Amino acid sequence: MADAFSSSSETVIQRVVDVTVKTNTPPEKLEELYQIKETCDFISQHQFKKVALQFPDELLVDSVAVAVEIERHSNAKPFILGDTSYGSCCVDEVAAEHVGADCIMHYGRACLSPSKRLPLMYVFERRPVDVEKCASTFRELYPDTQSHIIILYDVNYVHAMNDLLTLLSPEYPNLVASELVVEGEQCYSHGQMNRQHDDTYLSEQDGRQVIYQFGRQFSLKKGSSITDYSMFYVGQEGATLRNFMMTWNRCSFCSFDPITMTGRTESVSINRALMKRYYAIERAKDANVVGILVGTLGVADYLTIIQQLKETIHRAGKKSYMFAMGKLNVPKLANFLEIDIFVLIACPENSLLDSGEFYKPVVTPFEMEVACNKNREWSEEYVTDFRHLLPGGQSHVPLVDQQEDGDETDVSLITGALRSRNLLNSEPAESSFSSSVVLRNQTMTVANTNPAASFLAERSWRGLEQKLGETPVVKAVEGRRGIAIAYEEEGTPS
Incomplete structure (x- = not known):
């Protein structure tokens, strides 16, 4: 095989890269699948006239065929939303409003986060699953028929759950099946329950305990707790399973992958994962400048959690800056070296971002509250849905009253240095310097205030300078031709 740098420009341009692309669904199967x-x-x-069709990247090959069929059998004009601004599991209401759509049809996998702007219908991709194989795997993983088990699943396999229950329910009397619930007055799904209000997470119904979380609802026996149950998940390893495991971290999990048709006991150490998250919380406590990343414009109440985070961060004496940059990647966040830590506001499935490759950690709103709100303590509870942190939510913890909010110090578990949990009184009234040392209290504790603007001013390179009016105007000239490794006028490299 020839080395890339010794190849000719023509060879490089004509090089073929193998990419696996999903083939188009046959026309006779479009009705069943979509x-x-x-x-x-x-x-x-x-009586909708304009309909926005939102497809994930893997289903875009069928988007035109689906749009043609919808236009043929209805009076509506369909618009295809291809590249979503954020995660494809969330509803892209902003893109739909750009075309003046009356409603949105969301296809494929969904996080079921509630949306409030436009009427919405979920159309889940009906992925195939071998129910007999799934049932036999379940029996192998749970040989004790008296086990208390809750069945969870990816939304793309909801169509097969009734058949699975028919096989297992006679053998397992303590089996509990979760139901898919679509939340919101304007949200719908074919054959699924609709939940109008989200004011009840835990309630009593016919002597049973009803739990609603992440678009799933199930009831437990009276007097029992969710920690008394094991979880069986049908679907591939990914964000949905990880979200379930982090939230119900005291329950054991087993899973069945319909693609590989194999089952396993999930051996990922939740304690180890929680410790990684706790390390990020310690980094958040040490941070002085926080970047708030807007990772969704469609999930309900995202503006409310932004304001609550700003207040929480400010009360902790930290600076905060807000960023809306679409889908996140390492180069984007690397542009902001003055930020000590980022907090991501997104749907529950996208909130648990693995920030190992990022230059600065990315935490969830819950983790930032643990770092900044003295009333909230780190415990076995882990919250991935930021709506539960808002006033009226099941996990809301109010901030300490400012009059009672004294200045406390503790020791950083990362640096070993003293730090204060309240820097409100450390900011000078006026500061003409980039960095100021000010007296915080009578214990002679000092604080070094260095906001992001001052950090940027101290950079040796602060971006391209426009130099308006200083650059001479010249006529356009012919530039180089070819590719970077072999411009035509330079000849072929040896």
């Missing part, structure tokens, strides 16, 4: 008849009935029933 539920076109039910979709058109929904559109006609509500």
